Amino acid sequence: MGKATRVSFGEQLAELGPTHPSIVVFDADLSKSTQSQLFAAVCPERFFEMGIQEQNMIGAAAGMALSGKKPFICSFSTFVVGRFEVIRMSIGYSQAPVTIVGTHCGVAIGEDGYSQMALEDIALMRTLSNMAIIQPVDDRETRAAVRFLVDYDKPAFLRLTRQSVEDVHNDEYQFRFGKADLLRDGSDAVVFCTGGVVYGALQAAEELATEGLNLRVVNIHTIQPLDIEYVVSAAEQTKNVITIEDHSITGGLGGAVAEALGEHCPTRMKRIGMSTYGRSGTPAALYRHFGLDGEGIKRTIREFVR
Amino acid sequence: MDLSLTALQRSADEMRIDIIRMLHAAASGHPGGSLSLIDILTAVVLKYIGRGPHNVEDPDRHRLVLSKGHGVPALYAVLSRAGIIPHEELITLRKIDSRLQGHPCNMLLPAIEAPTGSLGQGLSIAQGMAMAGKLDGSSRKIYCVTGDGEMQEGQIWESLMSASMYKLDNLIVILDYNKGQIDGPTNEILNLEPLADKLRAFNWDVQEIDGHDMEAIDGALARAQTCADLPHLIIAHTIKGKGVSFMEHPTEWHGKAPNDKQAALAIAELEAHLNQKS
Numbered sequence: 001m002g003k004a005t006r007v008s009f010g011e012q013l014a015e016l017g018p019t020h021p022s023i024v025v026f027d028a029d030l031s032k033s034t035q036s037q038l039f040a041a042v043c044p045e046r047f048f049e050m051g052i053q054e055q056n057m058i059g060a061a062a063g064m065a066l067s068g069k070k071p072f073i074c075s076f077s078t079f080v081v082g083r084f085e086v087i088r089m090s091i092g093y094s095q096a097p098v099t100i101v102g103t104h105c106g107v108a109i110g111e112d113g114y115s116q117m118a119l120e121d122i123a124l125m126r127t128l129s130n131m132a133i134i135q136p137v138d139d140r141e142t143r144a145a146v147r148f149l150v151d152y153d154k155p156a157f158l159r160l161t162r163q164s165v166e167d168v169h170n171d172e173y174q175f176r177f178g179k180a181d182l183l184r185d186g187s188d189a190v191v192f193c194t195g196g197v198v199y200g201a202l203q204a205a206e207e208l209a210t211e212g213l214n215l216r217v218v219n220i221h222t223i224q225p226l227d228i229e230y231v232v233s234a235a236e237q238t239k240n241v242i243t244i245e246d247h248s249i250t251g252g253l254g255g256a257v258a259e260a261l262g263e264h265c266p267t268r269m270k271r272i273g274m275s276t277y278g279r280s281g282t283p284a285a286l287y288r289h290f291g292l293d294g295e296g297i298k299r300t301i302r303e304f305v306r
Numbered sequence: 307m308d309l310s311l312t313a314l315q316r317s318a319d320e321m322r323i324d325i326i327r328m329l330h331a332a333a334s335g336h337p338g339g340s341l342s343l344i345d346i347l348t349a350v351v352l353k354y355i356g357r358g359p360h361n362v363e364d365p366d367r368h369r370l371v372l373s374k375g376h377g378v379p380a381l382y383a384v385l386s387r388a389g390i391i392p393h394e395e396l397i398t399l400r401k402i403d404s405r406l407q408g409h410p411c412n413m414l415l416p417a418i419e420a421p422t423g424s425l426g427q428g429l430s431i432a433q434g435m436a437m438a439g440k441l442d443g444s445s446r447k448i449y450c451v452t453g454d455g456e457m458q459e460g461q462i463w464e465s466l467m468s469a470s471m472y473k474l475d476n477l478i479v480i481l482d483y484n485k486g487q488i489d490g491p492t493n494e495i496l497n498l499e500p501l502a503d504k505l506r507a508f509n510w511d512v513q514e515i516d517g518h519d520m521e522a523i524d525g526a527l528a529r530a531q532t533c534a535d536l537p538h539l540i541i542a543h544t545i546k547g548k549g550v551s552f553m554e555h556p557t558e559w560h561g562k563a564p565n566d567k568q569a570a571l572a573i574a575e576l577e578a579h580l581n582q583k584s
Contacts, residue, residue: 024441048437051471056430056464063434066412066420068365069441071434086461089424090431095413 002167005160005195006103008142010035013072016150017043023150024064026050026057026073033162034074034103054079058086058098065096070150077102077118077159084124092128097153100125103160105135106246106274107290108196110163113280118159123251125157126224133224134177135159135195138167141221144175152177159195163283166199168219178222180230186216189240189305192231194220194253197244197292204297213305215242223253228260235267240305242270246292249273270304272297309353315520316583318348321383322549323576324396328379330569332400335408338546338559339453340380342484342517346542347372349523350449350480351384362390362416366446369419369435373428374453374482375409376561381418382406390417426459428452429479433469436477436537447531450479455487458496463508469537470509477537478530482517484546486556502541510539517542550575 017023017039026048031037040047050057054075061071073080081087081102091098105118125131132154136142142160149156168183183198184205193201198219205215216238220226235241241261243254254271261267274290287293291300307313321344329335347370355368372381379399385391391406398404405414409423419435422428432450439446456462469477483501485492492498505512511533515522523542530538546560547553550572553564564572 024438046441050468053464053468055427055461056433056468059427059430059461059465060434060437060468062420063371063431063436064438065434066431067369067435067438067442069438085424086427086430089421090427093411093413094421094431 001164003139004162004164005136005138005142006035006162008139009101009146009158009160010038012143012146014038014042016147017046020070020150022068022070024048024069024071026061026071028052028054028057028075028079030075033076034101036074055083055086058083059090061098062090062094062096065098066094070097072099072101074101074103076104076116077121078116081118081121081124081157088128091155092131095130096155099149099156099158101158101160104162105159106161106196107278107286107292108161108163108246108283110283110286111280114278117278119248119274119278120251121159122223122247122253123255126251126256128155130154131224132156132222133159134222136221137195137198137219138165138169140167140169140171140173141175145221148175148177161196163196165196168199168202175221178225178227180227181219181221182216183219184215184217186214187238188214189242189301190216190218190234190238191242191244192218192220192253192257193244194223196246200292200294201244201297204294204301207294208298208301213301215301220253223256226256226260228264231257231260232265235261235265239267241267242272242301242304244297245273247273249275270300272300307352311520311524314348314352315345316580317352317387318345318520319549319576319580321348321380321387323573324383324386325379326550326564326569326572326576328382328396328399329563331397332563334400334563335379336376336561337553337564338486339374339377339482339484341548341550341553342544342546343377343451343482344380344383345518345520346451346480346482346523347380347384349520349527350451351388353524354447354527355449366444368447368449370449370451371420371422371428371432371435372410372451373422373432374425374451374456375423375428377453377482378410381410385417425453425456426461429462429465432477433465433474436469436474437472439476440474446476448477450477452479452481454481454483454485454492454498457481457498466505466508466510473535474537475534478527479537479539481539481541482544483541484544486546486560488557488560491556505539509536511536512539512541514541515543517544518548549579
C-alpha cells in the first residue's frame, strides 16, 4: 500500500517551504491530521494555527493572498468547504489565490462517520466558476499537484484522502492540469474515476476483462476545469459512460460529466458514488456497503454494459 | 491637499452631497449607513492612508477594508477626493457598465482592497492583511470599518479572538455604531452592549468617540498608531443618515434612495449647512 494523499501533500509542501518564501499555511486545529504539521516543523514562522475557526481562517488567508502571499488552508474538507459562502465571497469573488486543502474526503475515512465525511464538497466548489478542483490519485500525482498549485495564481481546491492509496503511476508520470489521464485503454465503455476509488476501478476493469468486457479507465484528477474535449471523444468512441467517485453522485464528477455530455454528446451513463449520508464502519465495510468496492463496482458495470 | 481638521470636515460635508447625488442617480442604495460613515472614512483615507492614484501598486501601502460593504458610496466619494475615481464617474454607481458596484468589488476597481457586502467577512480579511504586514516586517497599517449590525456575525468574534492572540497592533478597526439595522434599532434586534467591556475582555485596545467629531476621530486614529501589542478598535458613535435631518433615523433610510424631491431637499439642507460654515 502506498501513502495517504494527505501525507504526500504534507511532505511535498514541507519540501517546498524553505525555497518558496511566499507560501503560508493555515490550519484549524487539525494539523496532525491534515499533515500541515510537516510544513509547520520546517517553516514555523509561516505556519498559522487558527484554532477551530474555519471561517476566520478562510478570510485571513484571503487577506494574506491579497497581500502577495500564497496561502494553503487545511482542514477536514467538510468543515472548511462547509463555510461555502465565506469561500464564495472572500476567495472566489475576490479572486484570491488561496488553495483550500480538504482532507478526509469520502466514506473511506471510516469509523468517525458522517459528520466528518466530505461527500458534497466537490459539488459545492464546482459552482464557483473560477475554482480549480484537483483530486489526485496517488503519491506522485499529489506531489505534482502541490508543485503546480504553489505557482497557480487563482483559487483552488485540493481534495485529499485520509486512507492510504495504491500507486497507479510510475516515475515517468507527468501531471497535466486540466487533462484527463488515461490509465487503461478499452472500447466497450469508459470509466471516469477520481481519487481513492481509482485503484479499485482499475482492478475491477482487469477482472471484467477476463469476462470479455473491455473497459477504458480514465483518471480525472482535475474535476474543474473538466477535460470536456476528452470526455466527449471517449463517450463518442465507447458509447457507454460510467463515473466512480467517493462523493455524492449529485454535482460531483458524475454530475460534471453528465452536464458536459448532456450538452455535447448525450450518452448512456451510469454514475457510481454516494447518494445518501454516510455512516460508521471500517473503510472496507463502508465501500462494500455502498457498492464502491471491487465487487460492487463490477456488479454495477456488468448490469449497465450488458 | 489641506488636511487640517476644518478642511477634512468640510470635505466630509461636501461628500455628503456626492452621496445623495449618487444614490438619487442610482435610485437605490444605502444612504443611512453611508452618511453615518463619511466622517470616519474621510479621516482614514485622506489623512491616514493618504494614497495617491498609483499607490495601489505599492505592496507597502496602508490598506482599508470596508467590512460594511453597503456603505460603499461613502468610500467611492472619498476615493474620488483622493484622485482615484474621476468625480463625474460617481453618478455611474450601480449602473450596468460601472466599476462602482452596489457593494465593493476589487476585481473591477483595484483601489478596493477586498470585496465585501456579505457582512462579517471583512474583519477576517483585514486580519490576514495585518498578519502579512507582520510577516513582511512592514510598518503598514490595516484599517477596517465595520458596522454595528455586522458585529452580530459569529465570524467577527472569531477574528476578534484571533487578532489579539496574534498581537496585531497594526490593525485598526473603526466601528460605525449608528445604532440601526434593517429590521430595527440594533439594541432591540440583538443588543451588543456592554460592547466596550466585551472588546476589552477580548484583549483589544478600545477607544470610544463621537464619530462625527473630526477632532475626536483624528485623535483616536493618532493614538491607535502608538499603542503596541494590542489590536485597536474605535467605537465611533454615529447617527444613521447624519447631516440630512429627515434621514436621521435608525431604520427608515437604511436601504432606500431619495426620490427627486427628497434629493433636492437633502442637498439644499447640506448646502445651507456648508454656506453657514464658510
